[in-house]
Amino acid sequence: MxxxxxxxxxxxxxxxxxxxxxxxxxxxxxxxxxxxxxATINNGSPLIIITCGVTFxxxxxxxxxxxxxxxxxxxxxxxxxxxxLDMPVALAFLCGIALGVFIGxxxxxxxVKFKMNPxxxxxxMMLIIRAIARIFTDDKxxxxxxxxxxxxxxxxxxxxxxxxxxxGLIAVIIVCTFVLRHTPFGSKLLAVGCxxxxxxxxxxxxxRIKTAALMTCGGVCGIAGCFxxxxxxxxxxxxxxSYEFLAIAAAVLGGxxxxxxxxxxxxxxxxxxxxxLFISSGMSNMGVSIYAIPFVRGIIIFIAMYVDSLRTxxxxxxxxxxxxxxxxxxxxxx
Amino acid sequence: MEKIQxxxxxxISKSFPGVKALSDVSFSAYPGKVCGIVxxxxxxxxxxxxxxxxxxxxxxGGKILINGRxxxxxxxxxxxxxxxxxxxxxxxxFDTMHVYENVLAADFDKWRKxxxxxxxxxxxxxxxxxxxxxxxxxxxxxxxxxxxxTVGEKQLLQIARAxxxxxxxxxxxxxxxxxxxxxxxxxxxxxxxxxxQGYIIFYISHFLDEIFSxxxxxxxxxxxxxxxxxxxxxxxxxxxxxxxxxxxxxGNARSGVRAQSEVVLKAEHISGxxxxxxxxFELHKGEILxxxxxxxxxxxELFNAMLGIDKMxxxxxxxxxxxxxxxxxxxxxxxxxxxxxxxxxxxxxxLDMSIKSNITSSxxxxxxxxxxxxxxxxxxxxxxxxxxxQVNVKATDExxxxxxxxxxxxxxxxxxxWFLKDPDILFMDEPTKGVDIxxxxxxxxxxxxxxxxxxxxxIISSELEEIMSLCDRIIxxxxxxxxxxxxxxxxxxxxxxxxIVSQExxxxx
Ligand SMILES: Nc1ncnc2c1ncn2[C@@H]1O[C@H](COP(=O)(O)OP(=O)(O)OP(=O)(O)O)[C@@H](O)[C@H]1O
Ligand SMILES: [Mg+2]
Numbered sequence: 001m002x003x004x005x006x007x008x009x010x011x012x013x014x015x016x017x018x019x020x021x022x023x024x025x026x027x028x029x030x031x032x033x034x035x036x037x038x039a040t041i042n043n044g045s046p047l048i049i050i051t052c053g054v055t056f057x058x059x060x061x062x063x064x065x066x067x068x069x070x071x072x073x074x075x076x077x078x079x080x081x082x083x084x085l086d087m088p089v090a091l092a093f094l095c096g097i098a099l100g101v102f103i104g105x106x107x108x109x110x111x112v113k114f115k116m117n118p119x120x121x122x123x124x125m126m127l128i129i130r131a132i133a134r135i136f137t138d139d140k141x142x143x144x145x146x147x148x149x150x151x152x153x154x155x156x157x158x159x160x161x162x163x164x165x166x167x168g169l170i171a172v173i174i175v176c177t178f179v180l181r182h183t184p185f186g187s188k189l190l191a192v193g194c195x196x197x198x199x200x201x202x203x204x205x206x207x208r209i210k211t212a213a214l215m216t217c218g219g220v221c222g223i224a225g226c227f228x229x230x231x232x233x234x235x236x237x238x239x240x241x242s243y244e245f246l247a248i249a250a251a252v253l254g255g256x257x258x259x260x261x262x263x264x265x266x267x268x269x270x271x272x273x274x275x276x277l278f279i280s281s282g283m284s285n286m287g288v289s290i291y292a293i294p295f296v297r298g299i300i301i302f303i304a305m306y307v308d309s310l311r312t313x314x315x316x317x318x319x320x321x322x323x324x325x326x327x328x329x330x331x332x333x334x
Numbered sequence: 335m336e337k338i339q340x341x342x343x344x345x346i347s348k349s350f351p352g353v354k355a356l357s358d359v360s361f362s363a364y365p366g367k368v369c370g371i372v373x374x375x376x377x378x379x380x381x382x383x384x385x386x387x388x389x390x391x392x393x394x395g396g397k398i399l400i401n402g403r404x405x406x407x408x409x410x411x412x413x414x415x416x417x418x419x420x421x422x423x424x425x426x427x428f429d430t431m432h433v434y435e436n437v438l439a440a441d442f443d444k445w446r447k448x449x450x451x452x453x454x455x456x457x458x459x460x461x462x463x464x465x466x467x468x469x470x471x472x473x474x475x476x477x478x479x480x481x482x483x484t485v486g487e488k489q490l491l492q493i494a495r496a497x498x499x500x501x502x503x504x505x506x507x508x509x510x511x512x513x514x515x516x517x518x519x520x521x522x523x524x525x526x527x528x529x530x531q532g533y534i535i536f537y538i539s540h541f542l543d544e545i546f547s548x549x550x551x552x553x554x555x556x557x558x559x560x561x562x563x564x565x566x567x568x569x570x571x572x573x574x575x576x577x578x579x580x581x582x583x584x585g586n587a588r589s590g591v592r593a594q595s596e597v598v599l600k601a602e603h604i605s606g607x608x609x610x611x612x613x614x615f616e617l618h619k620g621e622i623l624x625x626x627x628x629x630x631x632x633x634x635e636l637f638n639a640m641l642g643i644d645k646m647x648x649x650x651x652x653x654x655x656x657x658x659x660x661x662x663x664x665x666x667x668x669x670x671x672x673x674x675x676x677x678x679x680x681x682x683x684x685l686d687m688s689i690k691s692n693i694t695s696s697x698x699x700x701x702x703x704x705x706x707x708x709x710x711x712x713x714x715x716x717x718x719x720x721x722x723x724q725v726n727v728k729a730t731d732e733x734x735x736x737x738x739x740x741x742x743x744x745x746x747x748x749x750x751x752w753f754l755k756d757p758d759i760l761f762m763d764e765p766t767k768g769v770d771i772x773x774x775x776x777x778x779x780x781x782x783x784x785x786x787x788x789x790x791x792x793i794i795s796s797e798l799e800e801i802m803s804l805c806d807r808i809i810x811x812x813x814x815x816x817x818x819x820x821x822x823x824x825x826x827x828x829x830x831x832x833x834i835v836s837q838e839x840x841x842x843x
């Protein structure tokens with residue numbers, strides 16, 4: 001009985017996503033076409049990837065508010081290098097990602113080394129990054145023209161015109177999921193997030209793990225920045241605004257705990273991000289006022305949190321059957 | 335790793351601000367021997383083990399020698415590498431992770447598929463853990479999430495972890511405080527087996543019977559100093575207690591059988607989600623009622639369901655107020671009761687707050703002024719100091735942070751907290767877990783005193799001796815059901831086991 005109930009709860013995200021798709025398919029016009037689905041996912045790839053990134057930080061219990069800004073900084077850096085120095089695209093991307101890793105490391109310096117409050121450190125970081133990036137771009141849009149247009153336009157005809165970029169997205173998701181699920185690093189990450197004191201006491205180097213988690217988060221967000229400038233074809237100064245909140249909401253929606261120690265990249269965070277993306281694309285497809293979209297997103301987040309609390313309660317409250325009840329003390333046996 | 339032939343500690347001291355937890359302690363230990371460490375709460379036993387386990391650094395001047403060579407144990411990892419494995423007093427697990435991950439958490443890197451591989455070999459991990467759990471005679475599922483385990487199972491998991499780390503020096507800090515009789519017997523078997531294989535074993539316990547049946551020699555600590563070091567064959571219990579306390583404990587018993595007084599609380603058909611099932615009992619004024627059963631029999635669940643911590647699926651509670659026994663809701667019952675829970679580290683204490691704040695938290699309203707609700711901190715301090723004295727908390731003062739107290743002293747703070755509230759009925763789940771024998775006797779006396787004044791108690795304890803000397807009547811729980819009731823005159827192990835044994839036989843049929 002109980003296990004069944006938990007199963008339904010843990011599939012809740014698939015169910016929610018399916019319901020959203022069905023509702024909009026019925027109510028919208030041509031919503032469930034391959035083309036429009038591809039478009040939603042492709043344009044949403046920065047959000048999906050940032051959600052993956054922030055999951056690494058959340059898992060060790062750090063609420064990183066600078067993730068949107070890191071993606072922005074990486075995009076600006078890569079864009080400027082291409083535009084002004086004519087740097088090869090791949091190299092520019094690498095620089096952008098490296099910048100992301102570096103910012104993650106700076107964050108960890110304050111959070112892990114100087115033991116400052118993670119939320120405030122990353123909030124400050126977000127403001128600083130955005131200010132610096134604006135100085136570099138003179139607050140003007142940087143167009144990328146030919147540098148990325150081929151990449152943006154590439155389609156796979158065999159798959160109904162799937163954008164090539166989506167392979168990149170899938171690769172990022174697979175790698176992140178793999179790291180979290182199958183490597184020692186991933187397991188240590190969960191252990192540290194679950195209980196830092198215990199982790200330290202049994203000999204895990206918690207500081208190093210947290211630092212690595214924040215750097216991974218930074219790097220993944222850097223990748224998101226690259227996707228962002230490619231899908232847009234230019235670097236706009238208000239890019240990725242408030243993505244930190246969307247990404248954290250998406251991760252939590254996907255079952256990642258804000259306290260750390262519990263969560264997953266796929267299915268968790270990815271589905272969470274997809275739900276938020278399809279809600280907004282579906283609503284604009286139906287012609288709903290754009291002001292209503294955040295409202296509905298908010299409602300969905302509330303519902304998700306409620307489901308999450310149900311899940312946690314049923315998990316932590318009653319211990320399942322135990323073997324001990326069956327065995328009587330040896331001394332009592334005749 | 336080379337075989338460890340000897341471990342010597344020389345002039346180990348450890349000072350904390352305001353406390354000298356250890357001063358100049360020296361001793362040696364050898365393979366194939368179990369060395370017991372005893373002492374009252376706060377004597378410095380855990381501190382000693384924390385130093386060996388790399389969690390604390392000793393003060394300058396002390397030395398630790400393994401095979402005659404001086405070693406530095408800078409952190410837990412260094413301890414593991416030296417072959418020291420530590421089973422700590424407070425359970426150290428990751429609740430949301432699986433059993434096998436928990437066991438091998440100290441070194442995930444070791445479990446990659448190959449030297450250069452990045453991938454964890456989960457199959458091999460499970461196999462390894464299964465091996466250790468089998469050796470421990472446990473049938474915990476390696477794939478189970480740890481939150482679903484009982485305290486005893488978590489304890490076993492910690493032992494499996496120590497074994498998997500390949501330690502040759504095993505430190506057990508009060509390992510039996512949450513195990514069932516059965517598990518204790520199994521643990522002793524394991525320890526004896528390890529001893530035969532040439533492990534060096536340290537064993538801390540407040541149960542002197544365990545010390546006498548398991549250890550080869552025993553070291554006594556008092557106020558951080560070594561006050562005794564003897565072969566177990568050379569001493570007896572009385573001598574040992576003398577070395578621990580510096581004086582003898584007076585045994586205490588409650589005088590005579592008490593006259594039956596009015597019923598203050600009546601529980602009818604209490605059922606929880608899974609456990610308990612349909613339990614009814616009555617509690618009289620000033621009575622001390624024991625609830626006895628095996629670990630996992632649903633004793634704590636009975637309290638939790640009845641007091642509204644978990645969902646109560648069925649049942650009624652009656653409480654005597656204004657002379658009449660009337661049905662009462664759980665919420666309305668709260669002001670009249672206290673509930674001392676089992677897990678001091680997750681639901682018994684505010685670990686990062688002071689002793690004073692912890693003690694007064696049970697009835698903070700009492701210290702607030704009528705008009706503005708401001709707290710009278712002076713009164714708080716005075717009352718908590720007097721309670722600390724009554725239950726014998728060893729601390730620098732009432733402002734000490736609770737997490738810095740020794741395990742047993744933390745437990746005493748919980749007891750003090752509920753004595754401060756002075757409710758009509760006090761529910762206690764394993765109230766003296768980890769408390770030393772001297773303090774145990776004092777707490778028992780306090781319970782007797784309070785009950786004379788009309789306070790009623792419902793007490794869960796796994797310790798037969800304690801529950802029999804403390805209670806006026808004992809109800810027996812088995813698999814969530816009430817299977818027996820024994821009154822003071824008939825107390826004996828057999829009479830308590832009778833209900834359980836008959837149920838087991840039914841199962842066998
Ligand atoms: N971090 C700390 N800061 C200050 N004092 C501490 C700290 N850790 C331990 N102490 C003090 O050191 C003394 C010895 O504590 P320890 O935990 O070794 O006692 P113990 O013998 O294990 O007692 P118990 O039987 O209750 O577990 C206690 O007085 C305790 O308050
Ligand atoms: Mg201790």
